[in-house]
Amino acid sequence: MNFFSTKSYLKISVIVVLVFVPSVVYGYDGKENTTAVTLGWLAIGCGVTANITLVGFKMIRKKLPMKVIAGSGTMQNLAPVYTPILNFHIMLNSVGFFEGISHGFFLIRGLDYISLSLVIAMTVSMASGIMLKYTSDKNLKFFNRLIHGQVILAVLLVTLVILHVVTKWPHGIAN
Secondary structure (H helix, E strand, O other): OOOOHHHHHHHHHHHHHHHHHHHOOOEEOOOEEEEEHHHHHHHHHHHHHHEEEEEEHHHHHHHHHHHHOOOOOOOHHHHHHHHHHHHHHHHHHHHHHHHHHHHHHOOOOHHOOOHHHHHHHHHHHHHHHHHHHHOHHHHHHHHHHHHHHHHHHHHHHHHHHHHHHHHHHOOOOOO
């Protein structure tokens, strides 16, 4: 494995760009432009994009073979695409997680039960995803697949994000 290949330089440069994007972009919190608010919105955007991409691909992969004549090789055509989509999901969710944590550190004074619950749910989801990716023990992989793949955890995360935005929005959603 060559650590300094063209592909590794490309990956490293993409990660560096994604890390420094929040520092040059500003968000509006109703009073002034702040980096902290931008980090929160970037975290939400990264999470939505990463998860919709993976879930959409999995739905297409399940539904497409039902509509195509058996033996046409559709599953073989989609198999090579899964790894890049999974890597995209991991990378974007990792960036979104660290943006969300940074957002929380900047705005630690406004910590409430919803925000704390959101941090805990994000950390459990991230930790189980990392363990799912990098462990080789069958039992541990099965346990992490159960945790990471729970629909209830995904619904909880979405609900907590919505509640966090609604309760922290400066003048309410209508304004």
